[in-house]
Amino acid sequence: EVQLVESGGGLVPPGRSLRLSCAGSGITFDGYAMHWVRQAPGKGLEWVSGISWNSDSIGYADSVKGRFTISRDSAKNSLYLQMDNLRAEDTALYYCAKRGDTSLTNWGQGTLVTVSS
Amino acid sequence: DIQMTQSPSSLSASVGDRVTITCRASQGIRSDLAWYQQKPGKAPNRLIYAASNLQSGVPSRFSGSGSGTEFTLTISSLQPEDFATYYCLHHYNYPWTFGQGTKVEI
Numbered sequence: 150e151v152q153l154v155e156s157g158g159g160l161v162p163p164g165r166s167l168r169l170s171c172a173g174s175g176i177t178f179d180g181y182a183m184h185w186v187r188q189a190p191g192k193g194l195e196w197v198s199g200i201s202w203n204s205d206s207i208g209y210a211d212s213v214k215g216r217f218t219i220s221r222d223s224a225k226n227s228l229y230l231q232m233d234n235l236r237a238e239d240t241a242l243y244y245c246a247k248r249g250d251t252s253l254t255n256w257g258q259g260t261l262v263t264v265s266s
Numbered sequence: 267d268i269q270m271t272q273s274p275s276s277l278s279a280s281v282g283d284r285v286t287i288t289c290r291a292s293q294g295i296r297s298d299l300a301w302y303q304q305k306p307g308k309a310p311n312r313l314i315y316a317a318s319n320l321q322s323g324v325p326s327r328f329s330g331s332g333s334g335t336e337f338t339l340t341i342s343s344l345q346p347e348d349f350a351t352y353y354c355l356h357h358y359n360y361p362w363t364f365g366q367g368t369k370v371e372i
Contacts, residue, residue, distance in 0.1 A: 208360025252300035
């Protein structure tokens with residue numbers, strides 16, 4: 150069974166940093182683009198960032214550009230999101246998701262990030 | 267950046283009703299659109315890919331249509347388990363964007 154497991158969330162004051170991780174089991178990340186999507190409490194889905202299978206193509210939402218950095222490690226079958234200069238509006242459940250044939254096919258259960266003093 | 271305008275934001279319906287949800291893209295995105303269903307406390311689940319292709323395992327009462335800038339998700343006969351929130355997602359280019367969501371309620 151394909152499983153994506155996010156970790157690294159928590160409570161952090163505004164302006165600080167946090168690094169999220171996503172590990173895959175029953176699935177190899179090699180050959181697949183991977184993405185981060187977030188959902189603020191009671192709100193809709195927001196696409197955050199995506200990275201191609203070879204890290205050649207990377208994209209960010211305007212709301213996080215310049216503050217967040219996506220990366221991947223094929224050897225560890227892992228995806229990361231470095232989040233710097235966090236703001237209250239970054240508070241959300243962060244999902245990692247695998248891009249399959251076209252769009253996002255497999256999702257983790259999410260890790261909660263709360264930005265508050 | 268491409269904006270996705272989804273409507274309605276919510277709707278009330280009954281079991282057996284036909285339900286239609288629309289997403290409009292601010293510029294042409296070919297058929298680079300997917301539809302997702304999300305239930306409370308759960309991750310989204312893909313229903314439709316490439317605008318009109320039914321995801322394996324998804325009931326045939328769900329269908330998608332459209333290309334370019336206008337897209338539609340239709341539930342032909344609403345079932346109790348279909349009460350959820352639905353989102354469109356364009357993946358034409360970066361940044362990808364979701365529609366605002368449509369909550370389907372009784």
